[in-house]
Each structure stands twice: as structure tokens, then as C-alpha cells.
Amino acid sequence: MDHQAHLLEVKELKTYFFTFEGVAKAVDDISIHLDKGETLGLVGESGCGKSVTALSIMRLIPEPPGRIVNGKILFDGVKLLDLTMKQMRDIRGKRISMIFQEPMISLNPVFTIGDQISEMFILHENCSKRESWERAVEMLRAVQIPSPEKRVHEYPHQLSGGMCQRAIIAMALSCNPEILIADEPSTALDVTIQAQILDLMVQLKEDFDAAIMLITHDLGVIAEIAQRVVVMYAGKVVEEGQTITIFEEPKHPYTRGLLKSIPKLQERSRYGRQRLQEISGIVPSLYELSPGCSFYPRCPESMAMCQGSVPELVDIGKAHRVRCWLHSGH
Amino acid sequence: MVTYITRRLMQGIVVLLAVSFICFIIFRYAGDPVHTLAGRYATFQEQEMVRKAFGLDKPFYIQYTRFLANAAQGNFGKSFVTRVPAFNLILERLPASIELATSAIIISFIVGVGLGVLVSLQPYAMRNRLVMAGSLFGISIPTFLIGILLIMVFCVYLGILPPFGRGETRMIGFWRTGFLTWSGITHLILPAFTLGMYQLAVLLRLTRAGMREVLTKEYIKTAWSKGLPPRKVIFKHALRNVLIPVITMTGLQFGELIAFALVTETIFQWPGTGNLLLTSIYESDQPVIVTYIMLAALIILSLNIIVDILYAYLNPKIRYD
Ligand SMILES: Nc1ncnc2c1ncn2[C@@H]1O[C@H](COP(=O)(O)OP(=O)(O)O)[C@@H](O)[C@H]1O
Ligand SMILES: [Mg+2]
Numbered sequence: 001m002d003h004q005a006h007l008l009e010v011k012e013l014k015t016y017f018f019t020f021e022g023v024a025k026a027v028d029d030i031s032i033h034l035d036k037g038e039t040l041g042l043v044g045e046s047g048c049g050k051s052v053t054a055l056s057i058m059r060l061i062p063e064p065p066g067r068i069v070n071g072k073i074l075f076d077g078v079k080l081l082d083l084t085m086k087q088m089r090d091i092r093g094k095r096i097s098m099i100f101q102e103p104m105i106s107l108n109p110v111f112t113i114g115d116q117i118s119e120m121f122i123l124h125e126n127c128s129k130r131e132s133w134e135r136a137v138e139m140l141r142a143v144q145i146p147s148p149e150k151r152v153h154e155y156p157h158q159l160s161g162g163m164c165q166r167a168i169i170a171m172a173l174s175c176n177p178e179i180l181i182a183d184e185p186s187t188a189l190d191v192t193i194q195a196q197i198l199d200l201m202v203q204l205k206e207d208f209d210a211a212i213m214l215i216t217h218d219l220g221v222i223a224e225i226a227q228r229v230v231v232m233y234a235g236k237v238v239e240e241g242q243t244i245t246i247f248e249e250p251k252h253p254y255t256r257g258l259l260k261s262i263p264k265l266q267e268r269s270r271y272g273r274q275r276l277q278e279i280s281g282i283v284p285s286l287y288e289l290s291p292g293c294s295f296y297p298r299c300p301e302s303m304a305m306c307q308g309s310v311p312e313l314v315d316i317g318k319a320h321r322v323r324c325w326l327h328s329g330h
Numbered sequence: 331m332v333t334y335i336t337r338r339l340m341q342g343i344v345v346l347l348a349v350s351f352i353c354f355i356i357f358r359y360a361g362d363p364v365h366t367l368a369g370r371y372a373t374f375q376e377q378e379m380v381r382k383a384f385g386l387d388k389p390f391y392i393q394y395t396r397f398l399a400n401a402a403q404g405n406f407g408k409s410f411v412t413r414v415p416a417f418n419l420i421l422e423r424l425p426a427s428i429e430l431a432t433s434a435i436i437i438s439f440i441v442g443v444g445l446g447v448l449v450s451l452q453p454y455a456m457r458n459r460l461v462m463a464g465s466l467f468g469i470s471i472p473t474f475l476i477g478i479l480l481i482m483v484f485c486v487y488l489g490i491l492p493p494f495g496r497g498e499t500r501m502i503g504f505w506r507t508g509f510l511t512w513s514g515i516t517h518l519i520l521p522a523f524t525l526g527m528y529q530l531a532v533l534l535r536l537t538r539a540g541m542r543e544v545l546t547k548e549y550i551k552t553a554w555s556k557g558l559p560p561r562k563v564i565f566k567h568a569l570r571n572v573l574i575p576v577i578t579m580t581g582l583q584f585g586e587l588i589a590f591a592l593v594t595e596t597i598f599q600w601p602g603t604g605n606l607l608l609t610s611i612y613e614s615d616q617p618v619i620v621t622y623i624m625l626a627a628l629i630i631l632s633l634n635i636i637v638d639i640l641y642a643y644l645n646p647k648i649r650y651d
Contacts, residue, residue: 060551060555086559089558089559090557092555092557093555093557100551100552100555105547105548105549107552108553108570109571110571110574119556119558123558157646157647171556
């Protein structure tokens with residue numbers, strides 16, 4: 001464990017949803033960190049709490065039904081969970097930005113692209129209206145949208161999905177945030193567009209010097225741009241390590257399953273996309289989790305003890321951690 | 331956009347022609363105008379004279395085209411009762427109706443939309459549930475009852491507002507206005523609330539439902555994630571999307587409030603067109619009735635067209651197609 005301060009550190013975060021069906025422990029005791037300039041991949045099948053983790057960091061959990069019941073989120077030494085809403089608003093968009101999965105519906109249909117981007121400069125940098133429009137054009141240029149002077153005056157429905165996502169990335173990066181949380185930024189797009197968006201993000205990360213938390217259910221995407229990977233399952237971290245370690249020595253049966261679902265990794269065309277459907281069984285409902293390891297019912301290597309209690313996340317060297325009875329060294 | 335507007339105008343003209351035809355039928359065949367004009371005790375010769383003098387002996391299509399030609403110039407004949415042109419009679423009353431309808435629509439828009447937004451932010455709070463229950467009353471209680479209740483409370487018990495009439499008015503050109511005097515304004519409050527109550531309740535419910543839906547949209551999540559204050563997220567990003575149907579609704583109702591405020595105008599003795607229509611119906615004053623119907627159709631149609639254009643303007647998806 002290093003004792004250097006991380007840029008972002010999430011400690012023992014628990015975000016629960018209190019619904020009529022019961023309590024959904026969407027995020028259950030998660031600790032992750034992100035360093036300056038780093039790209040972290042957060043992977044897992046859909047429904048395992050990736051978005052909720054991201055929204056918790058932004059403090060955008062819909063309340064009710066959701067609530068952050070426990071944990072600490074340290075950003076540059078500041079405890080985000082202790083901030084007032086007003087202080088939090090100075091961080092959102094300016095120091096931590098977030099982009100969402102569906103570009104076509106993430107922009108407001110009744111305002112122009114320029115209006116929505118320039119809003120960032122007016123809000124966070126006290127720019128005049130004219131100056132912020134000029135800077136909006138510059139941002140559109142930076143994300144390689146052709147003829148940006150024309151595009152600023154257009155409405156979201158006049159842009160394609162890929163263009164919308166570029167505009168959203170432009171908006172998210174406009175105030176030079178230290179962290180960009182990208183929640184499945186390419187999932188909703190065509191395969192070719194997907195690759196372009198990922199390329200763009202890799203390039204912009206250099207230009208804007210932001211740390212990226214890339215959320216995806218596609219390990220193939222992670223392989224391309226993340227240095228470190230956190231694998232989530234049913235609200236818990238099940239494995240964590242350097243991308244290369246995770247790809248070469250996956251320890252958790254779930255991670256192995258995810259990896260197997262990517263056919264022929266080495267030759268895999270970078271434009272390929274594979275949904276993670278090949279692990280047998282389905283993600284359990286968060287309302288009916290068993291007391292033991294939540295992957296137990298689907299696990300090919302399950303043992304009797306897996307049913308009894310949840311294993312700890314143990315460090316097995318080289319910053320590689322895994323939560324599995326196979327590796328708990330008992 | 332231009333073709334769109336022309337098309338709407340053409341449609342409007344067709345509808346107006348249809349209305350005029352119905353009006354003509356009423357005018358000509360709902361009771362024999364000769365009897366009305368010549369009086370019940372006229373001799374046969376006298377009746378024939380009237381028939382000739384008014385062209386009532388001409389074939390149907392000639393009578394109709396003459397009716398149309400006259401109508402186009404605002405000439406619908408003289409009132410049977412007062413012997414002044416029916417059009418002037420209505421024009422004189424129109425400002426009162428327009429001022430009443432305008433006040434009603436402004437009150438219902440501001441209060442309805444404002445409350446709708448507030449209620450949508452905490453839909454399950456007790457007081458907001460009460461507001462919603464109240465809005466059901468606004469929709470289901472008949473206008474005359476609302477009017478009478480308001481008069482009872484504010485005029486009879488509290489005695490702070492006048493129960494009838496328009497109060498003092500001023501003339502601006504041909505327009506008689508009540509907006510410029512204190513008495514005119516106090517006289518306006520109760521009838522405007524009565525007339526606008528239904529509309530207020532409808533707008534409140536429409537706004538609440540719209541806001542509830544829009545607030546869950548992805549682009550609202552984006553707005554929050556930008557660090558915008560609640561004021562901006564709610565009143566700029568969310569409300570602007572909700573306002574499209576709300577403004578359409580308001581505009582469409584406005585014409586009806588001008589044209590069909592009969593009940594409210596009667597309760598409050600408001601000297602508007604609705605009151606005039608009612609007396610004209612009692613007295614079978616067909617020229618006035620027909621003029622009224624034509625004018626009402628014209629006002630409602632024009633407002634519909636304006637609303638359509640406004641709708642296209644507010645909604646970029648239509649504006650740019
Ligand atoms: N608004 C909500 N109300 C109730 N439950 C929610 C809500 N949002 C998320 N959840 C719960 O949290 C779980 C994880 O969701 P999420 O983080 O969106 O998954 P993903 O990993 O696909 O991003 C969901 O399966 C759901 O049970
Ligand atoms: Mg998600």
C-alpha cells in the first residue's frame with residue numbers, strides 16, 4: 001500500500017436504494033482510488049453498481065430512494081461527502097466532470113450546442129456571453145467536430161450520436177477538470193464511431209491532462225486505454241490490478257469469465273465489440289443476495305465454503321487484489 | 331415554415347366558410363325572419379314587402395353570397411332589438427371580454443405553472459398532495475359555483491371586493507379599459523379568478539406531470555453534473571421543455587375564454603360579449619347571434635394558428651424540418 005495521497009480516494013463507500021422491494025445494496029463497501037493523470041477502468045456486467053459508484057462521487061444519487069449510508073470520498077484532500085450542495089456545485093463540471101451513456105438524450109433538446117457548452121464558462125469562469133461562445137467553438141474544434149462555427153448554432157437533434165458525444169465530451173472538458181468520469185461513453189454508438197470516440201478520449205486525456213475513470217462492461221475497451229482495472233460484481237470489488245496483470249493473470253473466476261467472453265484477445269480487431277454474455281447464469285437481483293459470495297451461484301470453481309460468508313479482498317502482490325476463497329490463503 | 335403557415339391559413343379559411351354557412355342557415359331558416367322583421371300582426375302584403383325589401387325572395391345561393399360579401403365587410407345587418415349594426419354592438423362589448431379573458435389567462439398561467447413546478451419538486455409532501463387534491467376541485471366544480479362561492483367569501487363575508495360590474499373605466503380611442511383605475515382592477519379580480527380557475531387547475535396538473543417526467547431525463551442529470559444551481563436546472567433546463575405543451579394549451583384556451591365566458595359574465599354582471607349573447611338569445615336577435623358566432627370562430631381560429639406557429643418556434647425539432 002502506498003501512502004501517497006491519491007487524487008481521488010473512495011473509502012468503504014456504501015450506497016443503498018431503499019425501495020418497496022427492499023434494500024438494494026447497489027454499492028456495498030467499495031474502496032477505489034484514482035491518481036493524477038491515470039486512466040482507471042471500472043468493469044462489470046450491467047447492474048453491478050458502476051454508475052451508482054460514479055454518481056455517488058458526483059453526489060448525484062437520487063434521494064430518495066438512494067442514500068450514501070457510509071464511506072468517505074476524498075478528492076484532493078477534501079471530503080466530498082461533507083461539502084454543502086453549494087460547495088459541491090463548484091466541483092461538479094469544473095474539477096470533476098461526468099459524461100453519460102446515451103449521447104442523444106444527454107443534451108437538452110431545446111437549447112443549441114453552443115448554449116449548453118458556453119453555460120460552463122459563464123457558470124465556472126465568469127466569462128461574458130460572447131467570450132464563452134467563442135470558447136465553445138474552440139472546444140468543438142478540439143473534439144474534432146467539423147465546421148464548429150456552424151455547429152454551435154445547431155440543436156442536438158441535428159447532430160449524429162457520435163457528434164453529440166463529441167459535443168458532450170467538449171462540454172465536460174471545457175473547464176479543464178482534474179477528473180473525467182466517463183460512464184460507458186461509447187456503448188450506445190456504432191462500432192466504428194465507438195473506436196473514434198475512444199481514440200479521441202485517449203488523445204484529449206493527453207491534451208487536457210485529466211485523470212479518467214472509464215466505466216464499461218467491455219474489457220476490450222479497457223485493454224486499449226486503462227492502466228489499471230477494477231472489476232465489480234454485485235456492488236463489490238472482486239478484483240483489482242494493473243491492466244496487464246488482470247489480462248495475464250486473472251485470479252477471480254468472474255474476471256476469467258469476462259476475459260473468456262472476448263474472443264481471441266490478441267487478434268481482436270480494435271473495432272470489435274463483445275457484450276459480456278458468455279458467463280453462464282445472470283447477475284443476481286440485488287434484493288435477494290445470498291450471505292456468501294454473490295458470484296457463487298454462477299461460479300465454475302465454487303466450493304462449499306463460498307456459500308457461507310463473503311471473502312475479504314486480499315492483496316496477492318504487485319498491487320493485485322482479489323476477493324475469492326480460492327486466493328484467501330486459508 | 332412559410333408553406334406551413336400558408337397551409338394553416340388556407341385551412342382556417344375553409345373552416346370559416348363552413349362556419350359562415352352554418353350561420354347563414356341559422357339566420358335564414360331558424361324561424362322566419364320575415365315574421366321577426368315585420369312583426370307578428372303584419373298583413374300578408376306587409377310581409378311580402380319586407381320579403382322583397384330584404385331580398386328574402388331571392389334564390390338560396392344569391393342570398394348566401396350576399397351574406398358572405400357583407401360578412402367580409404363586418405356587415406351582419408342591424409340588431410332586431412336595438413336597430414344598430416350588430417357588429418358595432420359586439421365590438422363595443424369586446425374590450426370587456428378580452429380584458430377579462432386576458433386577466434384570467436395571466437393569473438391561471440402564472441399561478442398554475444408556478445404551483446405546478448413547486449409541487450413537482452416534492453410530489454409526496456403533504457401540502458403538495460393537498461394542492462393536487464384542490465386542483466381536482468378546480469377542474470370539477472362548475473364555474474357558477476366557484477363564482478358564487480367567491481362572491482360569498484370576498485363580497486358578503488369579508489366585504490373587500492365588489493361583486494358585480496366593471497367599475498370605473500377609461501376610454502383609449504375606441505377601447506374601453508378597466509385596467510387604468512383602481513376600481514376597474516378590483517372589479518376584475520373575482521371574475522378573472524372564476525373564469526381562469528379551470529384553466530389554472532389544468533395548467534397546474536399539466537406542468538406538474540411534465541416536470542415530473544422531464545426531471546428524470548438524462549439531460550437533467552447532465553445539467554446537474556455541470557454544477558448548475560437548482561434555479562437554472564429547474565427553470566431553464568427542465569421548465570423550458572415542459573413549457574411547450576403548456577403554452578400550446580394556454581393559447582388554445584385563450585380564445586375560448588374570450589368567446590365563451592357566458593357563465594362568468596352573467597354571474598358578475600360583466601358587460602362583455604358573453605352577456606350580450608345571452609340577452610340576444612333570449613330575444614331571438616339573430617343578427618347579433620350570427621355575428622357573435624362568426625367573430626368567435628375568427629378569434630379562436632386566429633389564436634390556433636398563432637399557437638401553431640409559436641409551437642413550431644418553441645420546438646427546434648419542428649422549426650428545423
Ligand atoms: N434510482 C434507482 N432506484 C432503485 N434502484 C436503483 C436506482 N439506481 C440504481 N439502482 C440499483 O442499483 C443497481 C446498480 O445500478 P447501476 O450502478 O446503474 O449499474 P451499472 O453497473 O450497470 O451501471 C441496479 O441494479 C439497481 O438495483
Ligand atoms: Mg450504468
